[in-house]
Amino acid sequence: xxxxxxxxxxxxxxxxxxxxxxxxxxxxxxxxxxxxxxxxxxxxxxxxxxxxxxxxxxxxxxxxxxxxxxxxxxxxxxxxxxxxxxxxxxxxxxxxxxxxxxxxxxxxxxxxxxxxxxxxxxxxxxxxxxxxxxxxxxxxxxxxxxxxxxxxxxxxxxxxxxxxxxxxxxxxxxxxxxxxxxxxxxxxxxxxxxxxxxxxxxxxxxxxxxxxxxxxxxxxxxxxxxxxxxxxxxxxxxxxxxxxxxxxxxxxxxxxxxxxxxxxxxxxxxxxxxxxxxxxxxxxxx
Numbered sequence: 001x002x003x004x005x006x007x008x009x010x011x012x013x014x015x016x017x018x019x020x021x022x023x024x025x026x027x028x029x030x031x032x033x034x035x036x037x038x039x040x041x042x043x044x045x046x047x048x049x050x051x052x053x054x055x056x057x058x059x060x061x062x063x064x065x066x067x068x069x070x071x072x073x074x075x076x077x078x079x080x081x082x083x084x085x086x087x088x089x090x091x092x093x094x095x096x097x098x099x100x101x102x103x104x105x106x107x108x109x110x111x112x113x114x115x116x117x118x119x120x121x122x123x124x125x126x127x128x129x130x131x132x133x134x135x136x137x138x139x140x141x142x143x144x145x146x147x148x149x150x151x152x153x154x155x156x157x158x159x160x161x162x163x164x165x166x167x168x169x170x171x172x173x174x175x176x177x178x179x180x181x182x183x184x185x186x187x188x189x190x191x192x193x194x195x196x197x198x199x200x201x202x203x204x205x206x207x208x209x210x211x212x213x214x215x216x217x218x219x220x221x222x223x224x225x226x227x228x229x230x231x232x233x234x235x236x237x238x239x240x241x242x243x244x245x246x247x248x249x250x251x252x253x254x255x256x257x258x259x260x261x262x263x264x265x266x267x268x269x270x271x272x273x274x275x276x277x278x279x280x281x282x283x284x285x286x
Contacts, residue, residue, distance in 0.1 A: 010074055011071060011072050011073055011074055012046060012047055012048065012074070013047065013048055013049070013050040013072060013073050013074065014038070014042060014047055014048070014049055014050065014073060014074060014075050014076070014077060014254075014257055015049075015050045015052070015063075015064075015067055015072070015073035015075070015076040015077070015096075016035065016038070016049055016050070016051050016052070016076070016077045016079070017051075017052045017053075017054060017060040017063050017064070017076075018031060018051070018052070018053050018054070018079065018080075019054050019055065019056050019057050019059065019060045019080070020053070020080075020173075021055070021174070022053045024173060024174060024201075025053065027175065027201055028173060028199060028200070028201050029200070029227070029229040029230070029231070029246075030199065030200075030227050030229075030246055033246040033247050033250065034101075034246050034247075034249060034250040034253075035049055035051065035250060036247060036250060037246065037247040037248060037249060037250020037251040037252075037253070037254065038077065038250040038251070038253055038254040038257075039250075039254075040247075040250075040251060040254075041250075041251045041254035041255060041258070042254050042257070042258070045258060047074065047258075047261075050067075050072065050073055057082075057085075057086070057087065060087065061086065061087060061090050064076065064087075064090060064091060064094060064096060065090075065094065067096065068094040068095065068096050073096065074097070074261045075096070075097040075098060075099065075257050075260050075261050076091060076096050076097070076098045076099075077098070077099055077101055077253055077257060078091065078098050078099070078100045078101065078104075078110070079100075079101045079102065080102070080145055080147075081100065081102050081103070081104050081145070081146045081147075082144045082145055082146060083144060083146060083149070084106075085104075085106075085146075088100070088104060088106070088108055088110050089107075089108055091110075092108045092110075097260045097261065098110050098111075098260070099111045099112065099113065099253055099256045099257050099260055099266075100112035100113070101113055101249070101253050101271075102114070102115055102146065102147060103115060103117075103146060103147070103150070104146075111256050111259075111260055111266040112256075112269075113249070113252050113253045113256055113269045113270065113271055114268075114269070114270050114271065115147065115244075115249075115270065115271040116270070116271075116273065116274075117147050117150035117151050117154065118150060118151070118153070118154035119154075119273070119274070120226075120242045120273075120274035120275075120276065121151050121154035121155050121158065121196075121242075122154055122158050123242070123276045124196060124224050124242050124276055125155060125158045125159065125162075125196075126158075127224075127276060127278065127282065128194045128196075128222065128224070128282070129162050129164070131194075131222065131282065131283065131284045131285055132284050132285035133193050133194040133222060133285040134162075134164050134193070134285065135167075135190060135191070135192045135193045135194070135285075136159065136164060136166045136167075136192055136193075136194045136195075136196070137166065137167040137168070137169070137185050137192035137194070137195045137196070138151075138152075138155055138166060138167070138168045138169070138195065138196045138197075138198070139169055139170075139171045139177070139178060139181045139182065139185075139195060139196070139197045139198065139202050139203075139206065140152060140168055140169070140170050140171065140198045141170070141171065141172070141173055141198040141199065142170060142171075142172055142173075143170045148170075148198065151198065151226075152168060155168070155196070156168075167185065167188075167192060169181045169184070169185065171197075171198065171202050173198070173199050173201060173202060174201065174202070174205075175201050175202065175204070175205035176205070177202060177205075178197065178201060178202030178203065178204070178205030178206045178209070179205045179206070179208065179209045181202075181206075182195065182205070182206035182209040182210060183209050183213065186209070186210065186213055186215055186221070187213075191215075191221075192221070193220070193221060193222065193285045193286060194221070194222040194223070194224070194282075194285070195221065195222075195223055195224070196223075196224045196226070197223070197224065197225050197226060198226050199225070199226055199227050200225045200226070200227045200228070200229045200231055200232050200239070200241070201231070202225075203223055203224070203225030203226075203232065203239055204225070204231050204232065204235055204239065206223060207223055207235055207239065207281065210223070217237065217281050218237070218280065218281050218282055218283035219283065219286065220286050222240070222281060222282040222283055222285070223239060223240065223281040223282070224239075224240045224241065224242060224281070224282060225239045225240070225241045225242070226241070226242050226243070227241065227242075227243050227246070228241040228242075228243035228277060229243075232279075233279075235281075237279070237280030237281055238279040238280050238281070239279055239280075239281045240276075240277065240278050240279045240280075240281045240282040241276075241277045241279070242274050242275070242276050242277075243274060243275065243277065244271055244272045244273065244274040244275070245272040248271075248272045249271040249272060252269045252270075252271060252272075253269075255267075255269065256269055
């Protein structure tokens with residue numbers, strides 16, 4: 001690093017780009033809680049989050065290039081990794097320090113706060129199997145996301161051990177996809193008796209869709225949401241969930257970011273373990 005670069009004042013910002021429809025941020029609590037956790041920890045060091053919402057990864061990469069040219073961020077938090085993701089290589093090429101919120105095993109190696117996606121899926125599935133469910137479906141998030149793939153693999157493996165063939169359909173985390181896919185599943189000749197959703201928004205929409213079709217929850221259909229939130233707890237009936245402490249996840253990511261900015265070693269961290277919370281949308285299979 002040159003003397004001029006060393007003397008340049010810190011931008012005082014940590015970049016976070018979300019490649020997703022902006023309207024989802026207004027209804028999906030996950031990222032707001034995640035960002036709040038990051039901000040809480042960064043504020044202790046006079047740093048803040050520079051948030052940018054874009055429609056796709058190409059626009060996200062363009063934002064990184066602008067930030068690198070302008071020296072606008074001290075580091076970047078990278079989320080929603082996909083198979084063969086180009087973004088880690090681009091950030092390395094640009095010299096932008098980065099922390100992955102999630103699991104990344106491919107080169108280049110980046111510091112990461114990892115998440116166990118398999119164990120919570122196995123736990124939720126075990127509860128449903130114990131309740132006698134054998135026709136099990138899942139409304140996943142986008143199929144190219146690494147954490148979607150990990151959850152799918154865990155569900156398929158657990159169902160195979162139980163002699164069950166799950167039905168898996170891909171949504172996009174929106175209420176529209178939750179409604180449409182739930183309706184399609186429930187109109188099958190042999191509809192599922194249990195559905196797992198990859199987020200709270202799709203699950204609440206699925207609950208409403210079941211009600212509209214006259215399918216009693218949990219009498220004829222059990223539902224489980226990934227991500228607990230007030231909308232899950234206030235739903236009628238309240239939704240059974242699998243959820244981690246998202247705020248603490250954000251704080252752990254911020255801790256790694258601070259270590260990256262300091263230029264020293266970065267500790268190995270995991271997101272908080274997810275917990276299964278049984279409420280009123282799960283019951284014995286009909």
